[in-house]
Amino acid sequence: MRVITGSARGRRLGELEGMETRPTTDRVKEGLFNIIQFDIEGRKVLDLFAGTGQLGIECLSRGAASAVFVDRRADAVKLIRENLKVTDLTDKARVVAGDSVEYLKGVREKFDLILLDxxxxxxxxxxxxxxxxxxxxxxxxxxxIAEHPADKALPALEPPYRLHRTYRYGKIGLTVYRRSGNEKNEEETP
Structure with missing residues (x-):
């Protein structure tokens, strides 16, 4: 598993032992970054269920301003920190050891890009x-962006969120949700 492009291009990332964590395949990862390639630079990223951290690390390598990695497994948290060191991206990252749902209940910041796997x-x-x-x-x-089995349809959300599109890569699906802006407030600003 390597970083595809950017400042850490070509750096090899460590992987977790066993079958509990399933890294995103190269084909799906390439598809994901083709979808969001113009939406990464300068953005705040949240990588939930981060596993190895490869998706958030790829975002940082491509110019994201910062990334928060959340995983409940101690071995995953340790590996994410090691992978951040290998890629020289530690200064732009925060690693949280804990349950992703509990993290969401307590988070007090907003993110521009949220990766779910x-x-x-x-x-x-x-x-x-x-x-x-x-x-x-x-x-x-x-x-x-949510990764899931291709045969699973994800639910629509209430505005300002909307299900934008689902992409299929063999047995894997990537569903993209987008949040509209605060158009009403934006119109009032001179």
């Missing part, structure tokens, strides 16, 4: 998406 069988994707919308932690014009 929970264990498929855990049934966490829909509740996490609902929490993000309920607590409204996505910045105006922000993006959520």
């Amino acid at each position: 929970p264990p498929y069988a855990a049934g966490l994707l829909e509740p996490v998406i609902a929490h993000i919308a309920r607590f409204d932690i996505l910045s105006p014009h922000g993006i959520i």
Whole structure:
């Protein structure tokens, strides 16, 4: 597993032992970054269920301003920190050891880009998406990208959130949600 492009291009990332964490495949990762390639630079990223941290690290390598990595597994948290050191991106990152749903309940900041790749069988994707919308932690014009089995349809959300599109890569789906801006407030500003 390597960083595709940017400041850490070509750096090899460590992987977790066992089958509990399933890294995003190269094909899906390439597709994901083709979707958001113009929406990364200068943005605040949240990588929930971070695993190895490869998605958030790729964002940082491509110019994201900062990234928060959240994972409940101690071995994953340790590996994310090691991968950040290998890529020289530690200064732009914060690693949180803990449950992703609990993290969402307490978070007090907004993010421009939220990456979701929970264990498929855990049934966490829909509740996490609902929490993000309920607590409204996505910045105006922000993006959520959720990785899931291709045969699973994700729910629509209430405005200002909308399900933008689902992409399919073999057995894997990537669903993109977008948040509208604060158009009413933006019109009032001179």
